[in-house]
Each structure stands twice: as structure tokens, then as C-alpha cells.
Amino acid sequence: MLMQAFVNLPNGQTLLEYLLAQFSLTQTLDFFLRLVLACLCGAAIGFERSRRFKGAGIRTHIIVCCGAALIMVVSKYGFADLIYESELFNGVRAVDAARLAAQVVSGISFLGAGVIFKNNGAVKGLTTAAGLWVTAGIGLAVGAGMYTVGIFCTVLVAVLQVMMHRFKIGADSYNAYEIQFRVEDTEEARGLFAEQMKEWDATVTESKIERLDDGTVIYDITMRTTKTLSLENMMEFFYGKLNAKSVGLNNLH
Numbered sequence: 001m002l003m004q005a006f007v008n009l010p011n012g013q014t015l016l017e018y019l020l021a022q023f024s025l026t027q028t029l030d031f032f033l034r035l036v037l038a039c040l041c042g043a044a045i046g047f048e049r050s051r052r053f054k055g056a057g058i059r060t061h062i063i064v065c066c067g068a069a070l071i072m073v074v075s076k077y078g079f080a081d082l083i084y085e086s087e088l089f090n091g092v093r094a095v096d097a098a099r100l101a102a103q104v105v106s107g108i109s110f111l112g113a114g115v116i117f118k119n120n121g122a123v124k125g126l127t128t129a130a131g132l133w134v135t136a137g138i139g140l141a142v143g144a145g146m147y148t149v150g151i152f153c154t155v156l157v158a159v160l161q162v163m164m165h166r167f168k169i170g171a172d173s174y175n176a177y178e179i180q181f182r183v184e185d186t187e188e189a190r191g192l193f194a195e196q197m198k199e200w201d202a203t204v205t206e207s208k209i210e211r212l213d214d215g216t217v218i219y220d221i222t223m224r225t226t227k228t229l230s231l232e233n234m235m236e237f238f239y240g241k242l243n244a245k246s247v248g249l250n251n252l253h
Helices: 002-007 015-019 023-049 058-077 098-113 127-141 146-167 187-200 233-240
Strands: 117-119 122-124 175-184 200-211 216-225 246-250
Touching: 023 058, 023 146, 058 146, 098 127, 127 146, 127 216, 175 187, 175 233, 187 200, 187 216, 187 233, 233 246
Parallel strands: none
Antiparallel strands: 117 122, 175 216, 175 246, 200 216
């Protein structure tokens, strides 16, 4: 009896008919296609950014682009029940339903900004902030009665997040290290360090050099490499081969 209540609603409609009451199956599939295409566009831009080791990579761009597409779909089609004749909402078509929804889009940005921070030269929390923003869009979709679109977007973003955590692409496939060391300012030391960077297949993304009066120089660099380097082996190189006076290492991710 309970199962029948879920399948057959009091007005005689099935649950599927109710979910597709506002939009036909073709229109709903068109909405799905828009979200998927937005993800592909965001991935293309994010891939280029990740190749340059920028803070916002593929995942962040995908989530933001998908969320923007979802909010645009809701903005254009989410208030159809107020525009057209409706037994349930007849008589309230003069209200501006999009007004409060617009405040959600801008207001959630302040919440997202609160989870972004910079730690040891690396920007953290961009993907989490983007996730909060697209979650707000999903809430708008469900609240506007676009249940299938909201559910599809939820599944789409969740699947992409899981897949991209498991199969890393672009800058996500690199390990980042912050290194600060003090050595004698000699041509030999610079040559040894350059050779070791080639062996590590590392790329310097940030660097700062400070020369001291005692003839030593302090290097403060951030590098990325596809290899996983052990801090013990790195310390062995700096103290054993490079004869560093002091070394500070930090594995960023």
C-alpha cells in the first residue's frame, strides 16, 4: 500500500509523470546535455590552467562551469509553473520568484571565500569553494521543482569528483614540494642542484633567492614533479652532496 502511494500520487499521476509534468523527456535530456557540455568546456580550460600549475585546476573549472550552467537553466526554465497556467500556482504569476534565488548565487560566494586559504605557497580550498557554489545551484534546482535536473547534476559532479581523485590529470598528477636551503654561493653548488633537479624531473614554479654577507645564499623554492620523493633522500642530497648549511623541506601535496 505504501509503495503504491509512492508510485501513484493522489491525483492519479505516477511519480515519473509528476517529475516530468513541467518538461517533456526531450527537454529534460536537453538540460542534461547542457550540463555535460558545460563540464567538458570547463575541463578544457582547467586542463590548460593545470598545465601551468595554477591553483584552480581541472576539477575546480568543471564544477564552476557545471554550476553556472545549472543556475542558468534554473533561471530560464525553473519558474515555468508561475508563468503558465497551473492549478497549483494559479494567481501568483506576478511575483518575482528569481529575486531570492539571485541572492543565493551571490551570497554563497562569501561562504566559499571562507574556505579558501594560502598555506606555504599553495592555495587550498578552491575546489571545496566551487563545490559549495554548485551545491547552492542544486538546491535552487530542487527548490524550483526541477528535480531530475538537480539529481542529475548531483550525480554528475559526485562521479566526476570521485573519478578525478582516483585518476589524476594535469597538475593533480604532480607532487609539490617547498624547499628552503642555505649553501655556499659557488658555481659547483648551482651545477649540482641543477643536475639533481633534472634527475628528479622537477619544475620550479616559485623561487626566491637571498644572498648573505657571509658568502652563502638562501634558496626558497617550490617545485613540482611526477615522482614521489622521500624527504630522507632529499635531505641526504642537500647535506651529503650539496653540503648545505641548513635545509627545510615541506611536502605540499
